[in-house]
Amino acid sequence: MYRYDEFDHKIVTDRVNQFRGQINRRISGELSEDAFKPLRLMNGVYLQLHAYMLRVAIPYGTVSSKQMRMLAHIARKYDRGYGHFTTRQNIQYNWPALNRIPDLLEELASVEMHAIQTSGNCIRNVTADQYAGAIADEIEDPRIISEIIRQWSTFHPEFSYLPRKFKIAVTGHKNDRAAIKLHDIGIVIVRNDRGETGYEVHVGGGQGRSPFIAKKLTNFVPAEKLLAYLEAVMRVYNMLGRRDNSYKARIKILVHETGETEMRRLVDEEFKRIDTSQMLSLPEAELSRISAYFAPPNYETLPAQSKAFEAAKGSNAEFNHWVKTNLVPHKTPGYGIVNISLKPIGGIPGDATDVQMDVIADLAQRYALDEVRVTHEQNLVLPHVKLDEAKEVYDILFAHDLATPNIGLISDSIACPGLDYCNLANARSIPLAQEISTHFADLDKQYDIGELKIKISGCINACGHHHVGHIGILGVDKKGTEFYQISLGGSGDEQASLGDITGQAFTEDKVVDAVDTIVETYLNLRQPEERFLETYRRVGMSPFKEQLYAD
Amino acid sequence: MLTKTHLISNGAFIDDTWVLLDDETPLGDTPAIISMDRLKAEADALRSRNAKLGVVIRTNTLGKTKLGEDVRELTPYLDMLSTIAIDFPVYRNGRGYSDARILREEMGFEGELRAIGEVLFDQWSFMARCGFNSFEIDASIPVETFKEALSELSEAYQPAVDNQRGVLWRRHGL
Amino acid sequence: MAQHSSKSARFQAVTANRLNDGEVVYFKDNRWIENFAEAEIADGQEAAEALLTRASPDNMEAFILDPYLFEVSEYQDGFTPVSVRENIRAKGPTVRTDLGKQAEAG
Numbered sequence: 001m002y003r004y005d006e007f008d009h010k011i012v013t014d015r016v017n018q019f020r021g022q023i024n025r026r027i028s029g030e031l032s033e034d035a036f037k038p039l040r041l042m043n044g045v046y047l048q049l050h051a052y053m054l055r056v057a058i059p060y061g062t063v064s065s066k067q068m069r070m071l072a073h074i075a076r077k078y079d080r081g082y083g084h085f086t087t088r089q090n091i092q093y094n095w096p097a098l099n100r101i102p103d104l105l106e107e108l109a110s111v112e113m114h115a116i117q118t119s120g121n122c123i124r125n126v127t128a129d130q131y132a133g134a135i136a137d138e139i140e141d142p143r144i145i146s147e148i149i150r151q152w153s154t155f156h157p158e159f160s161y162l163p164r165k166f167k168i169a170v171t172g173h174k175n176d177r178a179a180i181k182l183h184d185i186g187i188v189i190v191r192n193d194r195g196e197t198g199y200e201v202h203v204g205g206g207q208g209r210s211p212f213i214a215k216k217l218t219n220f221v222p223a224e225k226l227l228a229y230l231e232a233v234m235r236v237y238n239m240l241g242r243r244d245n246s247y248k249a250r251i252k253i254l255v256h257e258t259g260e261t262e263m264r265r266l267v268d269e270e271f272k273r274i275d276t277s278q279m280l281s282l283p284e285a286e287l288s289r290i291s292a293y294f295a296p297p298n299y300e301t302l303p304a305q306s307k308a309f310e311a312a313k314g315s316n317a318e319f320n321h322w323v324k325t326n327l328v329p330h331k332t333p334g335y336g337i338v339n340i341s342l343k344p345i346g347g348i349p350g351d352a353t354d355v356q357m358d359v360i361a362d363l364a365q366r367y368a369l370d371e372v373r374v375t376h377e378q379n380l381v382l383p384h385v386k387l388d389e390a391k392e393v394y395d396i397l398f399a400h401d402l403a404t405p406n407i408g409l410i411s412d413s414i415a416c417p418g419l420d421y422c423n424l425a426n427a428r429s430i431p432l433a434q435e436i437s438t439h440f441a442d443l444d445k446q447y448d449i450g451e452l453k454i455k456i457s458g459c460i461n462a463c464g465h466h467h468v469g470h471i472g473i474l475g476v477d478k479k480g481t482e483f484y485q486i487s488l489g490g491s492g493d494e495q496a497s498l499g500d501i502t503g504q505a506f507t508e509d510k511v512v513d514a515v516d517t518i519v520e521t522y523l524n525l526r527q528p529e530e531r532f533l534e535t536y537r538r539v540g541m542s543p544f545k546e547q548l549y550a551d
Numbered sequence: 552m553l554t555k556t557h558l559i560s561n562g563a564f565i566d567d568t569w570v571l572l573d574d575e576t577p578l579g580d581t582p583a584i585i586s587m588d589r590l591k592a593e594a595d596a597l598r599s600r601n602a603k604l605g606v607v608i609r610t611n612t613l614g615k616t617k618l619g620e621d622v623r624e625l626t627p628y629l630d631m632l633s634t635i636a637i638d639f640p641v642y643r644n645g646r647g648y649s650d651a652r653i654l655r656e657e658m659g660f661e662g663e664l665r666a667i668g669e670v671l672f673d674q675w676s677f678m679a680r681c682g683f684n685s686f687e688i689d690a691s692i693p694v695e696t697f698k699e700a701l702s703e704l705s706e707a708y709q710p711a712v713d714n715q716r717g718v719l720w721r722r723h724g725l
Numbered sequence: 726m727a728q729h730s731s732k733s734a735r736f737q738a739v740t741a742n743r744l745n746d747g748e749v750v751y752f753k754d755n756r757w758i759e760n761f762a763e764a765e766i767a768d769g770q771e772a773a774e775a776l777l778t779r780a781s782p783d784n785m786e787a788f789i790l791d792p793y794l795f796e797v798s799e800y801q802d803g804f805t806p807v808s809v810r811e812n813i814r815a816k817g818p819t820v821r822t823d824l825g826k827q828a829e830a831g
Contacts, residue, residue, distance in 0.1 A: 007718040011706050018703045022673070027744070029787045038643065039673055047790065049814050050825050051747035080824055095824075097746040121643070151708040151719060157680035158652055158711070161645025227709075238649045240618060273657055279710045285723040348820055419810055420818035428809070430820045479731075480796075480808030 001064055001371060002147050002293045004112045011154065012109045015116055019043045020102035027099060040098075042122065042160070043105075044115030048423045051095045055118040056108060060128035060146040060170070061089035061374040063113075065365035068372050070111040072357035078104045083357070085342060085350040087414055087465055088167070089127045089374040090118055094421055116154060121162045123153035123234075127169045129177045130375040133294060134383040136331035139189045140197050141294045142170040142178070145226065148282065148290055152227050159234045163241035164249035166234070167206075179376060179492035181205045181214045182468060184251045185233060190220060198222045203233055203263070204255030207462035211498050212252040215260040217267055223287055225271075228280040232271035236263070297369040297384060302334025306387035319394055321443065322405040327390065336387050338368070340380040340397060341404040341412065346438045348430050349415045350378035359400045367393050376465075377414055377453075379407065409446040410454060410519070411437035414465055418458030418475060419482070425458035427475025427482035427508075432456050435512050440519075449519055452532045455490070468492035470533050471518060472499040473511065484511050488518065488544055489536045500541050502548055514548055521547045555690040559697050560663065567687075569605060569634065578602075584636055587620050590628055598631060605634035607667070610646045622650045622658070629660055637683075639668035648681045655682035655712045675700045682712035729811065730773075734796035736804060737773040738764040739780040740814065741792040749814045749826070750789065752780040757789060759826065761815035766797060766804055 004012070022039045025031040031039075040046075044055040056071070063071070071091055075083045078100055079093040086092055096104060108114060117124055126149050128142040129135070149168055153159070159166070169178040172189040180186025186202035198220040205214030221229045237251045240258070255263050274280060313320040328337040340360065342350050352360070360380060364372045367389050368382035375381060385393055397403040406412045413436060416422065418429030433456055440446055455469030459476075466472035472487040483505040490499030506514050519532075521544050526535045536544070558567040569582045574589045578597075584605035590597065597604060606628070610619035625632070635654060637647040647666070654660040665685040666678050675686060679701055688697065710717040716725060730737055738761075739752040750757040751764035758764070767773040773794050780792045795811045797804040806812045817825015 005722070007706050007708075007722065011704070011708070011718075014704050014706070021703075033786050033790060035671065047742055047747055049810070050749060050817060051742075099745055121645075148719070154708055155677075155704055156709055157677035157707070158648040159645075160677055161643055161648065161674070235649050235652075238646060239621075243618070243644055243646070277656065283720060283723050283725055286719050289722065419813060420820050425810075428813075428819065430818075434820065477810075480810070482809055 001062060002059075002143070002290065008112070008151075009109075012112070012114045012116070015043075015114065015155075016102060016105045016109050019105065023098060023102055038120060042117065042120040043101075044118035045098070045101060046119060046423070048094070048417075048421050049419075050421065052098055052101070053421070054093045054096050054101060054104065054115060055086070056091050056093070056113060056115050057118045057125040058089050058091060058113075058374050059150050060126055060132070060143045061130050061376075062132075062143060063372050063374070064111075065361040065370050065372070067111045067113055068357055068361035068364060070108065070113065072354040072361065074104055074107065075354040075357065082351055082353045084348075084417065085352065085374050085378050085380065087376050087378060087416070087463060088118075088125060089130075089376055090125060091374070092417070094417075119165075120160075121164050121166075122160045123149075123156060123162075123166045123168065126150050126153070127167070127178055127183075127376060129171045129173055130373040130381050131177060131328065131337055131383065132172065132373075133296065134330055134335075134337050135173055136329065137174070138172045138331070139191050140172045141291075142172040142187075142189060144287075144291050144294050145187065145189070145199065145223070146170050147293075148227070148287070149230070152230070156234075159238060162234075162238055163243045164246065164251075166237075166251070168230075174494065176492075176494040176496075177375070179465070179468065179496070181494075181496040182207055182211075182465070182492055183214065185230065186214050187226075192220055196222065199226050199229075201229060201233070203267075204252040205496075206250050206252040207465060207467045208250065209247050209460045210253065210256075211462070211467040212256060213496050213498070214252075215255055215263070217260075217264050224282045224284070225275060227282055228275045229267075229271050231280055232267050232274050235274070236266045236270050240266070296332075297371075299332045299335060299369075299384070300386070302332075302386065302388070304333040306334060306390075309387040309390055312391040316391075318398075318405070319391060321447075322394055322403055323390070325405045325409065326403070326407045330384065332384070334387055336385050336390055338382040338385045338390065338393060338397075339375075339407045340382065340402050341406055342379050342402075343406060343412045343433075343437065344401050344404050345406075345411060345441045346434050347401075349413055349433050352380075356400050356402060359396065360402070363393055363396060377412065379412070405443065406446060408451045408453065410440045410449050410452045411446060413437065413454040413456055414469070415456040416458050416464035418456075418464075422458060424461060425475065426460075426477035427458050427484065429456040429458040429464055429473075429475060432473060432475075432484065432508070432511055436515055439512050439516065449523070450531055452519070453491075454515070465492060466490070467498045468496065469499060470536070471515060476505060482508050484508065486511075486514055486518075486548075488541060489533065491533055502541070502545055504549070517547050518544055556687045557690045558665075558685060558687055559694060560685040562694075562698065564694055569603075571607065571636070582633070584634065587624065590631075591624070594628055594631070603633040604631055605636060605663075605665075606632055607636040607638060608647070608650055609638050610640055610644055610650075619646050619650075622653050625654075626658060629658060632660070632662060634663040634665055634685075635660065636665040636667045636687075639666060639670055639674075642669040642671050642674055648677060651678070651681040651683055652712055672696070672700050676702075676704060680707065680711040680713045680715070729793055729795040729808065731796065732770070734770075734773075734794075734807075735768065736797045736799070737767050737776070737794045738797050738804070738806075739776050739792050739794055740764070740811070741780070741789045744786075744788050744790055752776065752792065755779060761806070761826075762803060764804075767794075
């Protein structure tokens with residue numbers, strides 16, 4: 001994991017002090033709300049329905065046990081005993097008081113964390129594959145370049161007042177778990193014919209009111225040139241991006257209106273100009289320095305098969321189920337990647353209590369080489385667990401309601417906070433996730449249905465990624481009442497696609513029935529081994545529509 | 552637009568000897584800042600004029616200049632200009648930061664680069680890093696406050712127009 | 726953001742969030758209170774505009790953020806907010822009934 005040096009410490013500490021001053025100026029009345037709002041947003045502080053909300057950055061979704069303990073501590077001391085892990089691999093606290101936030105941030109800074117650029121029209125927290133460094137067949141650990149991007153984009157003087165927010169995601173693996181094609185910039189780490197590592201850059205993806213899949217602008221940028229290339233994309237966007245309509249201000253609209261070819265030309269031209277000075281050429285020494293932090297940890301030499309693990313699977317059916325859904329093969333023999341489900345049946349997707357966070361911190365320290373990851377699907381990961389100890393880990397997770405064996409299944413929904421918390425929401429999201437999960441609680445039924453990703457947003461901003469849900473649900477408001485639009489066939493992986501809307505929206509009490517109808521239709525139509533998404537892509541919308549709107 | 556402003560240039564208050572002229576007012580023999588349209592239209596006559604000249608870059612969101620004027624169009628006139636004022640119609644509109652860097656780094660403009668419009672406390676240090684050396688700010692703000700704002704964030708990761716090379720480089724003595 | 730009220734609304738109240746902690750507050754007799762049940766209710770558009778004006782003095786921003794009108798309707802012996810949104814603001818998250826005003830009410 002990356003560790004701060006004196007520069008990183010200074011930058012974060014200066015920011016805490018600066019924000020403390022800004023909050024004091026606001027409370028004393030020196031700063032108006034209008035002037036203060038963008039400043040608090042740039043520091044991750046929103047005003048929501050019931051209270052302020054603070055969004056803490058978890059760069060590329062990686063935290064140490066010490067940091068996780070701090071997140072638990074903050075939930076206890078400054079909030080109401082819990083936090084919410086988000087689709088941006090961040091954590092949100094729902095109840096902090098404004099005047100206590102500087103102290104909170106100071107405590108965070110003591111474990112090398114911050115809330116910088118978790119909101120505002122700037123480059124946001126960089127996200128990455130949650131299995132980084134642990135999964136086999138990875139070209140390069142995506143966290144290396146993510147950390148470099150984090151530093152380059154922090155307090156970027158030119159790009160802190162962009163037309164709109166800007167999100168960058170990175171993957172180093174052919175299986176895209178970071179939804180890179182749904183980001184303003186998506187980076188895929190590639191290797192060229194000569195065996196050199198470089199970066200494929202996709203630009204202009206996004207969800208929201210007008211969803212777009214990103215366009216690939218270049219096949220290969222070498223590491224030392226990546227910052228110059230990114231700066232070129234950003235400058236073209238800052239110069240030409242629309243500022244007359246916030247719904248048309250994201251780079252996806254610029255790419256769409258300009259056209260892929262012209263956009264590529266503009267970026268290439270700007271890149272040549274910026275690159276001339278070599279000012280942004282990344283020094284080899286810095287790349288090595290940061291790479292060293294992500295060197296593989298000290299794995300033990302173990303046999304690929306663990307006797308204890310096999311025996312536990314044989315004697316404990318529940319453990320065996322959990323292994324099938326929640327444990328992913330590790331690149332190192334004798335290790336596994338453990339997914340911690342934050343989707344207990346009937347629970348709130350992504351919420352974790354302070355006690356649970358402490359338990360996870362302890363597990364990371366004792367069993368997982370001190371690391372925890374946050375996934376964009378709102379679960380957590382212990383990336384390096386010895387198979388010999390998987391059963392011990394499972395038992396502790398189970399005791400704290402953290403071992404629901406449902407990763408990738410129908411009860412593993414993504415849901416944004418929705419109208420229960422969010423000031424922008426039109427409808428609630430969480431209760432639907434809870435109802436669907438309760439309706440399909442039977443695990444045998446869930447295994448029979450197989451991989452099915454439900455994603456729920458409470459408004460068109462699409463924080464719940466509904467456009468890329470196999471089943472997507474979007475809450476809309478009709479004169480103060482909640483309605484839900486359903487879409488089918490979306491996907492956020494390497495074969496990204498946007499869902500198709502089924503038709504007329506449903507009232508809240510009809511949504512679970514509708515999902516049930518969709519699932520039954522799929523079960524009737526599927527061919528052997530066919531997943532929901534494959535069936536949908538084969539048969540299309542009509543059979544589902546017929547069943548949904550039969551009356 | 553702020554009603555009363557004063558000018559900080561290279562870290563100190565100075566008397567603003569410049570006047571911002573509309574396109575109809577005749578140019579006298581005193582330093583004048585004119586629009587980009589007027590500069591282009593009257594360039595030949597302006598070359599023989601015997602006083603300092605400046606231009607204002609408008610960053611509008613209205614009409615044909617929805618995005619704002621393109622600083623690169625100043626290339627043929629750069630040698631005539633002592634000052635370039637970049638307008639921030641609202642602080643949220645950050646297009647002017649790119650204008651400034653393009654003028655300094657790509658076009659090599661070495662004259663006064665002045666930030667006008669909504670130029671607030673929390674933007675000054677970013678503006679300075681992008682190459683502005685002159686700021687038209689609210690008249691109630693003392694120069695000490697301005698200096699404080701510039702020193703709030705003492706380190707920067709990335710290179711820009713100022714002398715800072717960026718932490719990513721300085722770590723290695725570059 | 727959803728619409729909070731409409732031209733045809735008869736009964737309305739004024740709500741805002743408190744600067745220091747973001748708490749939902751309601752306007753009553755020239756002060757701000759936390760409990761919706763005690764909020765001042767305006768009958769008719771004119772009364773509503775007058776209520777909002779009283780709730781938004783020049784120095785308001787020093788402690789209160791963005792006061793606005795929202796529609797309420799008669800319910801049992803009192804009033805209830807019409808929209809789901811204002812009901813949630815008045816009580817707390819529907820998915821955490823142990824938190825927010827609903828919890829304090831016991």
